[in-house]
Amino acid sequence: MSQDELTLYILVGESLCMIQHLKDALSHSIVLKKEVKRPHDISKQVADRLIDKYRFYTLGKAIKIVKEEELFSEQLQKELERLLVERNWLVHRSIAHDRDEWDLNISRGKLFERTKHITRQSQTLLIQIEEDLMKFSESNGVDMSRVRDEISKHRRKTN
Secondary structure: OOHHHHHHHHHHHHHHHHHHHHHHHHHHHHHHHHHHOOOOOOOHHHHHHHHHHHHOOOHHHHHHHHHHOOOOOHHHHHHHHHHHHHHHHHHHOOOOOOHHHHHOOOOHHHHHHHHHHHHHHHHHHHHHHHHHHHHHHHHOOOOOHHHHHHHHHHHHHHO
């Protein structure tokens, strides 16, 4: 295995991991904003079952639900739809369809950069969804100051 192949596998893995975190945040948004609506309206057990149900959905299905339910701003929704197109390319086409160019070293740099962009975009959208969830919770009387403090600490450590 070449160093370029190893780099590609690492970048794809990192990107897919970030997409999974994003999808999990979408699952939480669907449960809180569509199903629960207000704190303490349902038991934790019921909420956990709902989270498990929505975690089973594909990214595309989760994005469709948030669009139908109008859970996010139009801008955020459009960004999620653009990411879905890129995610589908990454999973279904990025390597197999471009194998000849890869073998000839024509598109490796572009492939690396596009994969990195998907990771960055997923992370940006994840942060926006987390912020949306915190604002939603605060608008329903939940004190999110400890959560915000922990996020700030984490970001300071990782930057």
